[in-house]
Amino acid sequence: MKHNSNVPAFLTKLWTLVEDTDTNEFICWSQEGNSFLVLDEQRFAKEILPKFFKHNNMASFIRQLNMYGFRKVMHIDTGIVKQERDGPVEFQHPYFRQGQDDLLENIKRKVSNARPEDNKIRQEDLTKILASVQSVHSKQENIDARLATLKRSSGRTYMKRHNQMTGIVYRNISVFQRTTISWFLFLFLNRPILMNGNGKKPKFIHQIYDDKVCVEQVSKEWLLFTLCFSKVLFLSAALNKLEV
Amino acid sequence: MKHNSNVPAFLTKLWTLVEDTDTNEFICWSQEGNSFLVLDEQRFAKEILPKFFKHNNMASFIRQLNMYGFRKVMHIDTGIVKQERDGPVEFQHPYFRQGQDDLLENIKRKVSNARPEDNKIRQEDLTKILASVQSVHSKQENIDARLATLKRSSGRTYMKRHNQMTGIVYRNISVFQRTTISWFLFLFLNRPILMNGNGKKPKFIHQIYDDKVCVEQVSKEWLLFTLCFSKVLFLSAALNKLEV
DNA sequence: GGTTCTAGAACC
DNA sequence: GGTTCTAGAACC
Numbered sequence: 474m475k476h477n478s479n480v481p482a483f484l485t486k487l488w489t490l491v492e493d494t495d496t497n498e499f500i501c502w503s504q505e506g507n508s509f510l511v512l513d514e515q516r517f518a519k520e521i522l523p524k525f526f527k528h529n530n531m532a533s534f535i536r537q538l539n540m541y542g543f544r545k546v547m548h549i550d551t552g553i554v555k556q557e558r559d560g561p562v563e564f565q566h567p568y569f570r571q572g573q574d575d576l577l578e579n580i581k582r583k584v585s586n587a588r589p590e591d592n593k594i595r596q597e598d599l600t601k602i603l604a605s606v607q608s609v610h611s612k613q614e615n616i617d618a619r620l621a622t623l624k625r626s627s628g629r630t631y632m633k634r635h636n637q638m639t640g641i642v643y644r645n646i647s648v649f650q651r652t653t654i655s656w657f658l659f660l661f662l663n664r665p666i667l668m669n670g671n672g673k674k675p676k677f678i679h680q681i682y683d684d685k686v687c688v689e690q691v692s693k694e695w696l697l698f699t700l701c702f703s704k705v706l707f708l709s710a711a712l713n714k715l716e717v
Numbered sequence: 718m719k720h721n722s723n724v725p726a727f728l729t730k731l732w733t734l735v736e737d738t739d740t741n742e743f744i745c746w747s748q749e750g751n752s753f754l755v756l757d758e759q760r761f762a763k764e765i766l767p768k769f770f771k772h773n774n775m776a777s778f779i780r781q782l783n784m785y786g787f788r789k790v791m792h793i794d795t796g797i798v799k800q801e802r803d804g805p806v807e808f809q810h811p812y813f814r815q816g817q818d819d820l821l822e823n824i825k826r827k828v829s830n831a832r833p834e835d836n837k838i839r840q841e842d843l844t845k846i847l848a849s850v851q852s853v854h855s856k857q858e859n860i861d862a863r864l865a866t867l868k869r870s871s872g873r874t875y876m877k878r879h880n881q882m883t884g885i886v887y888r889n890i891s892v893f894q895r896t897t898i899s900w901f902l903f904l905f906l907n908r909p910i911l912m913n914g915n916g917k918k919p920k921f922i923h924q925i926y927d928d929k930v931c932v933e934q935v936s937k938e939w940l941l942f943t944l945c946f947s948k949v950l951f952l953s954a955a956l957n958k959l960e961v
Numbered sequence: 962g963g964t965t966c967t968a969g970a971a972c973c
Numbered sequence: 974g975g976t977t978c979t980a981g982a983a984c985c
Contacts, residue, residue, distance in 0.1 A: 481962065509963050515759050517805070526963080529802060532776055539979050540963090558773060559763070583980085584963070609853050616860050623864070624984090627871040725974065770975080777976050783967050784975090791966090826974075827968085 480577045483537050486525045488574055496521055503563065506571030508546055510561040538564050541580050724821045727781050730769045741767055747807060750815030752790055753802055753805040782808050784825050 491500055491509040499517040502509055511517050511531075518531040526534070535545075546563035568576040735744055735753045741763040746753055755761050755775075762775040770778070779789075790807035812820040 483963075515763075519759075528964060530965080532966090535978085536965080536980085537963075545978065582901065606850055606853070609850065609857065612925075613853060613857055613860065616857065620860060620864055620867070623867060629866065630871075727975075772976060774977080776978090779966085780968085781975075789966065873977080 479583060483579050484580055488577060489504050490521070490525055502571045508565035509569070510563050512561050541582050542566055543569065578670065622683055725826060728785065728821050728824055732768055733823060734765070746815045752807050752809035753813070758806055785826050787813065877943055
């Protein structure tokens with residue numbers, strides 16, 4: 474029987490123990506050879522265990538078995554678990570098989586460090602998660618504040634610009650309107666009446682109040698002027714409406 | 718021996734078992750009466766335990782002891798832990814004392830729910846935290862998206878308005894400017910030359926060139942007027958377009 | 962890695 | 974609440 478040097482002592486001892494025909498009245502392979510049986514637990518513990526291990530406690534032996542992944546084989550009779558009192562105890566491991574000692578190296582001891590590490594990792598993770606949550610939380614508050622600020626600022630900027638623009642429009646339209654109207658009125662009132670048709674010298678508006686020929690002509694001009702001027706007024710009104 | 722009804726069966730049975738002088742060769746009080754000893758573990762398990770409990774396993778008995786807070790008494794000799802092989806096993810509990818069965822009610826079974834509860838609470842907390850993190854995460858993405866949208870939207874709205882305003886200003890200024898200039902030119906060109914200085918009747922500009930120009934002059938007037946009027950129409954059209 | 966005491970978890 | 978199997982943890 475050649476054992477790989479990296480196979481733990483417990484496994485080689487157990488293999489020897491089960492394989493040894495001298496101890497078959499206490500511990501032996503099952504019929505299928507895929508598990509082993511402890512026939513007399515008490516005598517096995519007190520008489521056999523000390524020969525191979527540093528104790529004579531069945532509990533310690535079982536602890537080792539569990540540590541290496543062995544499982545107790547439950548005997549189910551008539552649908553319910555029926556563990557006959559003082560009957561044989563059976564343990565099994567996928568890589569613990571009769572005649573296949575080369576599988577033993579696949580049996581790994583459960584690292585006792587792993588579990589505490591897991592717990593520590595979980596604690597660390599919890600701490601990290603909590604820190605992360607707080608970080609995200611404060612960040613979110615920051616973003617929220619920025620959002621509110623931006624909203625207000627945006628509103629202000631918009632309104633500011635809006636008012637600027639509106640003011641410019643009002644002022645400019647108003648100025649040009651008045652300018653236009655002023656000039657128009659001024660020049661119109663001082664223009665000569667051209668369309669008297671008979672080639673006579675033109676007259677000024679004040680000169681033709683009594684000239685019946687020209688009255689019609691002046692009315693036409695006034696009509697056009699009023700039309701156009703009202704158009705301008707309408708336009709300005711429309712602009713005012715638009716701004717509001 | 719009067720026991721409080723809320724004292725678990727295990728404790729009353731254990732008390733009886735230890736107190737009973739008939740079983741003293743297997744289990745008895747220690748000399749100080751503050752602990753008890755199991756003298757022959759194997760025979761005790763197989764012969765005594767079944768009489769009181771539903772098993773004959775020392776391991777189950779010990780499990781119960783630990784469940785109720787009993788501790789194994791370690792025998793320290795010469796500075797090192799020296800557990801004599803097959804010697805008596807000793808267990809102790811502060812409220813398990815010879816002659817003081819009234820203390821038994823102070824012995825509490827470790828609630829098997831307590832530990833799992835702790836674990837469950839931790840698990841629940843973990844779940845809650847994870848849910849919270851995901852919630853915060855998605856919320857943050859939402860806020861981020863809104864922030865980006867707002868930024869773009871704000872830019873667009875501002876530019877749109879800006880362009881509107883600018884357009885209005887430019888167009889109106891332009892229109893009124895041209896209108897003004899047009900009317901001004903029109904009327905200026907048709908104003909009578911009043912200032913010829915010699916007291917003669919004033920002349921019109923066309924009379925300086927040609928007297929026949931009267932018809933042409935009418936055309937010019939109409940042209941200018943149409944130009945100006947179309948300008949006004951264009952402006953109103955532009956405004957209508959803006960409204961849409 | 963081995964041994965021991967105690968605890969967890971599932972099932973009853 | 975009791976019993977059983979398995980695992981954790983400390984110590985060696």
